[in-house]
Amino acid sequence: MDTLNILLIGFISIVIVKNLVLTKFLGICPYLGVSGRIDMAFGMGMAVTFVVTLSGTLTWMIDHWVLMKFGLGVTRYVCFILVIAGAVQLVEMYVRKFFPFLYKSFGIFLPLITTNCAILGLCLFINLWGIDNLLEAVVLSFGAGIGFTMAICIMAGIRENLNLADVPECLKGAPITLITAGLLTLAFMGFAGMIR
Amino acid sequence: MPGEKQATTELYKRTLVAGLWNENPVFRLLLGMCPTLAVTAAVKPAFTMGLSVIFVLVCSNIVVSFMRNLLKPHLRILMFTLTIATFVTIADLFLRAFQPRMSEVLGPYVPLIIVNCIIICRAETCASKNNLIVSIIDALGMGVGFTLTLCVLAGVREILSTGAIWEIPILPAGFVPWAAMRMPVGAFITLGLLLALVNAVTKRKT
Numbered sequence: 208m209d210t211l212n213i214l215l216i217g218f219i220s221i222v223i224v225k226n227l228v229l230t231k232f233l234g235i236c237p238y239l240g241v242s243g244r245i246d247m248a249f250g251m252g253m254a255v256t257f258v259v260t261l262s263g264t265l266t267w268m269i270d271h272w273v274l275m276k277f278g279l280g281v282t283r284y285v286c287f288i289l290v291i292a293g294a295v296q297l298v299e300m301y302v303r304k305f306f307p308f309l310y311k312s313f314g315i316f317l318p319l320i321t322t323n324c325a326i327l328g329l330c331l332f333i334n335l336w337g338i339d340n341l342l343e344a345v346v347l348s349f350g351a352g353i354g355f356t357m358a359i360c361i362m363a364g365i366r367e368n369l370n371l372a373d374v375p376e377c378l379k380g381a382p383i384t385l386i387t388a389g390l391l392t393l394a395f396m397g398f399a400g401m402i403r
Numbered sequence: 404m405p406g407e408k409q410a411t412t413e414l415y416k417r418t419l420v421a422g423l424w425n426e427n428p429v430f431r432l433l434l435g436m437c438p439t440l441a442v443t444a445a446v447k448p449a450f451t452m453g454l455s456v457i458f459v460l461v462c463s464n465i466v467v468s469f470m471r472n473l474l475k476p477h478l479r480i481l482m483f484t485l486t487i488a489t490f491v492t493i494a495d496l497f498l499r500a501f502q503p504r505m506s507e508v509l510g511p512y513v514p515l516i517i518v519n520c521i522i523i524c525r526a527e528t529c530a531s532k533n534n535l536i537v538s539i540i541d542a543l544g545m546g547v548g549f550t551l552t553l554c555v556l557a558g559v560r561e562i563l564s565t566g567a568i569w570e571i572p573i574l575p576a577g578f579v580p581w582a583a584m585r586m587p588v589g590a591f592i593t594l595g596l597l598l599a600l601v602n603a604v605t606k607r608k609t
Contacts, residue, residue: 235436389591
């Protein structure tokens with residue numbers, strides 16, 4: 208019961224209170240780039256969720272069972288990025304085989320998940336927060352993916368409506384998106400301090 | 404031939420200047436947003452970040468330019484990231500040893516240079532196609548452009564949030580600091596308004 212409580216609180220905190228996109232600025236590139244349409248945003252979110260869960264778990268295992276045991280902490284970043292690149296390759300092959308339509312609409316963004324800061328960022332944060340429990344690491348990674356999906360879908364929803372609005376000429380495109388993101392973070396700041 | 408030499412110098416100059424304004428990584432290409440937003444609460448960490456990015460960018464461009472003929476298309480990105488990760492590890496260890504306080508402030512955003520799109524983008528579009536000198540100049544131009552942008556953004560935010568620049572107070576004592584500028588909100592909105600300003604200026608010019 209106690210473990211379950213910790214896991215549940217950890218999950219909610221990473222989805223809402225410590226949302227990687229809105230409070231840690233991770234994964235901003237796809238957040239601004241792919242949030243034009245809600246279905247694409249959702250697809251991107253799902254792909255990221257899958258990759259982040261896989262790589263968060265794997266990097267935790269490698270970090271704790273190999274690197275820390277043999278004192279190889281120096282090679283941590285190289286190992287992490289290798290794991291992430293491998294996981295992305297896997298997802299890319301899977302999507303190309305089974306969802307060719309989705310694959311076409313993602314275009315360049317799919318291989319770019321490798322360089323999505325949210326994924327490496329989460330692996331580093333798990334290391335930084337000193338999570339020493341595999342189950343907790345898995346839940347946090349999955350929560351991070353869900354948080355990313357939520358943030359990008361909210362953004363896509365707002366931007367679809369923004370297309371109808373009368374935005375000043377020089378604010379069109381990225382500037383108004385950034386300002387909208389700023390207001391969103393302001394809203395999410397209301398959750399700060401809710402947990403711990 | 405003098406004409407040819409002149410053309411080469413012209414190319415170098417154009418490459419260098421491109422990074423500063425025409426292809427400024429943050430304002431024009433919208434690359435490297437994550438560190439741009441995260442470390443610009445004050446000028447000092449922003450400047451340190453900029454220097455680390457210049458170091459990594461130059462080193463990785465040199466290595467990628469050397470091995471550009473050996474690259475296999477499907478392993479390209481992997482080779483780039485591994486090269487970059489190596490240099491980022493060096494930069495991180497260096498900061499931890501000689502600038503421990505700065506390293507603590509920057510936290511995980513130093514290792515996150517690995518996934519900074521600017522560096523991969525330069526490796527892909529410039530270093531893997533051009534010779535050594537052009538790659539180095541391109542890296543320097545892009546890196547300096549990135550650092551300047553970071554410092555401008557950090558300057559605006561630091562003045563408004565604390566009334567100081569580089570921790571030296573410059574605004575009169577009656578100034579009420581805007582706490583919001585230190586938070587994520589300040590980062591997003593300042594960058595949005597700066598981008599709008601850049602758009603407006605370029606539009607007037609043409």
